[in-house]
Amino acid sequence: MTLAEILASLFPAGHDIVRQGGIMLGSGPLKSGGRVTVVGVADRTPLGVDDALVLAGHVLAAIDRGGKDPILVLIDSDSQRMSKRDELLGLNEFLAHLGKCLMMASLQGHHTVGLLYGHSAAGAFIATAMSTRSLVALPGATPAVMDLPSISKVTKLSIEALQEKARSTPVFAPGLANLAQTGAVLATWDDKRSLADQLQALLDAPATPDDQRDRLGKERKGRPKAADIAARVHDLALR
Template sequence: MNWNTLATLMFPQGFEITERNNFLSGTAQVDGATVAVIGTTEHTPIGIEIALAQAQAVLKTVREHPQRPIVIMVDTQGQRLRHRDEMLGINSYMAHLGKCIQLARNQGHIVIGLVYDQALSGGFITSGLMADACYALPDATIRVMGLPAMARITKVPEELLIELAKENPVFAPGPENYVRMGGLHAIWDKDYASQLAQAIRDAGSVDQRAALGLQRGGRKWAQRVMDAIVDGHDVAEA
């Protein structure tokens, strides 16, 4: 879905969002209050420029509008694979973006992520997955790595990975599998405006992803290991 069409549906009370070089920034009205909006479009890869632009937008909101909710609209094919970006330290830029989002959360900003088209690899990890809660549209494409590429990297036959993906969401792309793992809180189908307003009201400061993954049966050990560490037990006892 085109970001402008989505914004019209998601922000019926009005919005002022600009697009520049596939970077989205601006404000919108949600449930009678102003929220900050940042994001990406056109499946853009995350290079140093757009990672820094997103980080700057987050810091500006923290500095000028304390505790204003932030909505991150995600559409990216992942980290930009260029020698220039690697030499300039794209990993550090992306880490900086993630730290800025965490800073906003620490300062009382509710952060909501929405995958409205593509969300791949590091471009998703340091944006939508850093939010208090992340959601997706039904037709969104979400994956860390495609199964053919995973087969080449891991040397595991693609046919075996396809079979594993049927039972284990870790191997499988698609928003439904990320819901099972707890990475997504839910998939939005209709009435995006009311669902966004409800997401902001429901957002909390405690990371629920591991607990959701355990509850939904898609990520069975993360929460158990965390609890064992906190309680000082041997992981095998969990």
């Protein structure tokens, strides 16, 4: 789906989302009657210090307005912007700040929903998609924590050998199915159905405040150990 098609399906009654270079900001009406704040990265734009701060400001403003309106994060990004200037200025703080604002919103009762409709990678993926409470995807999304050529370079294994290994495990190779199996992606939506309906259904579902991703990864047999290890350390530490 194109971004225009996605926005039309999410907000058939219209919206006030505006593009600002590679990012988007605004809001739209929900089927239930409220409004959803929207932030996003479009056109596979790399996320740098300037855009990250604008997005964070929009999230903070939503928290500041009070209420419990949900926040939707639309994602079709590159990785973090890789440049001398970004690192000189402390990109880690800017990306972490955006993630923190999204997590604060969630703690304040705003249901934060990530909608991964295109690409995303590395630091940009962590600061946006991974910082939402519910991450969903559209078919055809192409998240890639690390691309196979980069993995090939470090591991000194051919792309073919890596592809062969990727058949038996979701833990390293790029792709939506792999990420979903590890528990990172809650659900993949149906692009033939109204996205507004699917968003509303997600928002209406009972809230789960705690991080469910390690348990999901275990159920889906994509992350065999994480949930148990975390629980064991937790229990030992509180003993």
